[in-house]
Amino acid sequence: MKTVVAAAIVRDQKLLLAQRSYPDDVAGLWELPGGKVEDGEAVSVALEREIAEELSVRIGIGRGVGEPVVLRDNLILVARHAWLVEGEPVAVEHSAVTWVSAGELGAMARAGELVPADAVWLDDLVALLGES
Ligand code: CDP
Numbered sequence: 001m002k003t004v005v006a007a008a009i010v011r012d013q014k015l016l017l018a019q020r021s022y023p024d025d026v027a028g029l030w031e032l033p034g035g036k037v038e039d040g041e042a043v044s045v046a047l048e049r050e051i052a053e054e055l056s057v058r059i060g061i062g063r064g065v066g067e068p069v070v071l072r073d074n075l076i077l078v079a080r081h082a083w084l085v086e087g088e089p090v091a092v093e094h095s096a097v098t099w100v101s102a103g104e105l106g107a108m109a110r111a112g113e114l115v116p117a118d119a120v121w122l123d124d125l126v127a128l129l130g131e132s
Helices: 043-055 102-110 122-131
Strands: 002-011 014-019 034-036 058-071 075-086 096-100
Touching: 002 043, 002 058, 002 122, 014 043, 014 102, 014 122, 034 043, 043 058, 043 075, 058 122, 096 102, 102 122
Parallel strands: 002 075
Antiparallel strands: 002 014, 002 034, 014 096, 058 075
């Protein structure tokens, strides 16, 4: 079982979403940015690395958000609360990045604009935005 880790980056009660550019079945949908943990790599180190590669920023990492989601092909997806430490996010590998409020996130989920696995975390993400 491999782990994929994604960041729920929050600033000013808004969540950062990134728009996938590939593969075709999820291209155009929005996700929490992240990627696969390499063998022997700590989850938080993997998340810092993936976010630096994908968004050109450094993040701080906190607690887990929501329950792990089992993806197809032996992948397990986990999310962690995160915040910007250095830089402004740039869409290096994604089509775009955006900041959304809890209300906007709910509307996007209802419209089917989130990747399916991340949509499972809607209530957890809304709660996280309410706390921050
Ligand atoms: O770039 P890397 O191959 O490390 O990872 P990825 O392609 O971004 O993600 C690996 C798998 O996790 C893909 O199947 C993505 O669709 C899925 N994923 C997801 O469902 N939700 C996320 N927030 C991030 C990745």
